[in-house]
Amino acid sequence: MRDDSMTHVAIIDDEREVCTFLEHFLTSKGFTVKVAYSGEQSDLLMDGPPFQLAMIDVKLPDTNGFAILKKLKEKQPNCKVIIMTGFSTVKTAIEAIKLGANDYIEKPFDDLDQLEALIDEMITHDASIVQSEANRLAGEVGFITGQNEEMNHLLTIAYKIAKKNINVLIQGETGTGKEVLAKFIHQASCRADQTFIGVNCGALSESLLESELFGHEKGAFTGATQLRKGLFELANSGTLFLDEIAEASPAIQVKLLRVLETREFMRVGSEKVFRTNARIVAASHVNLDEAVREKKFRQDLLYRLNVVKLEILPLRKRIDDISTLLSHFLEKYDAQHITFTTEAMRLLETYDWPGNIRELVNVVTRAITLSEGETTQITKDYLPCYIQNTNKKEYEEKEVKRSFSESIINHEKSRTNPYFSDLKKYLDNWNAELLFYWQSDQAVPLEVITEKIKELEDVTGKAFIKKALNSTLGNRKEAADLLKITPRQLRYLFKEKKHSPL
Ligand SMILES: Nc1ncnc2c1ncn2[C@@H]1O[C@H](COP(=O)(O)OP(=O)(O)OP(=O)(O)O)[C@@H](O)[C@H]1O
Numbered sequence: 001m002r003d004d005s006m007t008h009v010a011i012i013d014d015e016r017e018v019c020t021f022l023e024h025f026l027t028s029k030g031f032t033v034k035v036a037y038s039g040e041q042s043d044l045l046m047d048g049p050p051f052q053l054a055m056i057d058v059k060l061p062d063t064n065g066f067a068i069l070k071k072l073k074e075k076q077p078n079c080k081v082i083i084m085t086g087f088s089t090v091k092t093a094i095e096a097i098k099l100g101a102n103d104y105i106e107k108p109f110d111d112l113d114q115l116e117a118l119i120d121e122m123i124t125h126d127a128s129i130v131q132s133e134a135n136r137l138a139g140e141v142g143f144i145t146g147q148n149e150e151m152n153h154l155l156t157i158a159y160k161i162a163k164k165n166i167n168v169l170i171q172g173e174t175g176t177g178k179e180v181l182a183k184f185i186h187q188a189s190c191r192a193d194q195t196f197i198g199v200n201c202g203a204l205s206e207s208l209l210e211s212e213l214f215g216h217e218k219g220a221f222t223g224a225t226q227l228r229k230g231l232f233e234l235a236n237s238g239t240l241f242l243d244e245i246a247e248a249s250p251a252i253q254v255k256l257l258r259v260l261e262t263r264e265f266m267r268v269g270s271e272k273v274f275r276t277n278a279r280i281v282a283a284s285h286v287n288l289d290e291a292v293r294e295k296k297f298r299q300d301l302l303y304r305l306n307v308v309k310l311e312i313l314p315l316r317k318r319i320d321d322i323s324t325l326l327s328h329f330l331e332k333y334d335a336q337h338i339t340f341t342t343e344a345m346r347l348l349e350t351y352d353w354p355g356n357i358r359e360l361v362n363v364v365t366r367a368i369t370l371s372e373g374e375t376t377q378i379t380k381d382y383l384p385c386y387i388q389n390t391n392k393k394e395y396e397e398k399e400v401k402r403s404f405s406e407s408i409i410n411h412e413k414s415r416t417n418p419y420f421s422d423l424k425k426y427l428d429n430w431n432a433e434l435l436f437y438w439q440s441d442q443a444v445p446l447e448v449i450t451e452k453i454k455e456l457e458d459v460t461g462k463a464f465i466k467k468a469l470n471s472t473l474g475n476r477k478e479a480a481d482l483l484k485i486t487p488r489q490l491r492y493l494f495k496e497k498k499h500s501p502l
Pocket of ligand 1: 144145173174175176180181243285357358361
């Protein structure tokens with residue numbers, strides 16, 4: 001007769017020694033244990049009374065951990081699952097987490113305290129606690145999610161894997177919050193009280209980036225007047241955030257690969273080998289699989305970086321999060337008294353947000369500033385003209401185009417987006433807005449003005465690049481020559497400008 005006051009655990013693994021060890025270990029903790037050595041035997045277990053926890057090996061002779069996980073989640077949805085994996089199959093275990101496993105542990109079990117802590121956590125914590133802990137920390141760091149299920153799932157996965165010592169790759173369009181997510185992972189990890197340092201690999205020349213990353217000895221090159229520690233050294237027990245990793249040159253990619261493989265590096269101008277324990281979180285708005293196919297990015301480096309890949313949705317695909325984001329920003333700017341009219345909300349939910357959350361922040365701060373002293377209700381008139389002019393049909397047309405192909409998307413967007421289609425209109429609006437601020441009796445936060453100036457630089461620069469590309473029929477090399485910049489700079493400007501993936 002089964003005693004339901006006890007904790008019931010299933011172990012599914014074809015390695016008999018592992019099963020024997022776990023059976024002893026768990027029985028000594030007062031749990032009852034059932035063992036299956038194959039998929040067939042595990043089917044029998046799953047058809048029986050429910051388990052609180054199942055520990056499942058990734059590889060079995062007649063099936064794999066994914067298939068067992070799927071069946072278990074169907075038959076016993078409340079059963080927690082720990083996937084057991086060898087080092088070489090960590091990526092597989094991460095996939096299992098994405099599919100609903102609660103955690104994974106590497107075999108052999110070197111650290112029994114860690115094993116015990118993991119099992120205890122599984123038994124005592126229910127999933128809603130993990131979710132609410134993740135949400136609390138996300139609120140603290142400023143990575144807000146609302147109703148969107150995919151984003152909430154991503155947040156939970158980020159929270160779970162944060163505690164593991166593995167590299168993470170974050171992909172997402174510009175302004176979607178890649179850096180904020182990297183900070184969240186750092187804060188949720190055991191390294192939270194250590195350093196978090198970030199570097200934008202596209203913003204520095206090759207030699208500067210090399211010395212930034214690895215440091216240099218005094219006299220290593222002209223201008224190296226003193227020894228400088230690099231980021232791998234400074235972030236030794238913390239997290240190193242490599243932003244826009246796709247922009248790293250081939251030579252830097254080789255050097256990064258070496259550090260990721262061996263954990264060793266040398267300062268520029270020195271032969272001495274240093275070790276680093278920095279956790280790497282890399283980010284890119286470029287699809288790195290595509291960059292590998294186009295031979296712009298090393299496959300072996302990508303393999304090392306994306307032990308876990310997290311993809312943040314663009315804002316237009318998480319429209320259901322807009323109201324939560326708005327409330328967050330209103331609170332952040334101490335403007336909780338402000339509300340948005342239904343019409344204004346509809347416009348915000350219909351606009352396609354090429355600059356993603358960064359652009360939303362700008363729109364909210366602008367609306368707060370403009371409405372100050374006038375009203376507490378944001379109507380459509382307090383939104384920028386290009387958002388007021390958005391209509392549903394135009395949006396839907398863009399959606400269809402978007403799914404057509406990435407390259408066509410980018411081209412179409414630049415053509416149809418009112419932001420770029422008419423530079424003169426944009427400049428007139430910009431001028432009018434700035435004059436409005438200037439003539440306003442209210443003090444305008446300088447941040448709003450500097451953001452507008454950056455936006456002007458972005459939009460105008462992009463318009464001129466687009467003009468040059470039009471005249472060279474899309475030939476980037478020739479366009480770069482016309483603009484008297486290098487093709488690399490053109491690529492950078494082309495992709496990095498904040499408000500508009502061309
Ligand atoms: N989920 C979020 N909740 C609240 N604010 C967010 C969120 N995501 C991004 N932001 C805000 O949007 C702005 C851009 O975020 P961030 O710099 O992390 O984006 P990014 O994807 O790294 O951009 P880029 O690709 O241009 O470097 C910041 O002001 C950030 O605070």
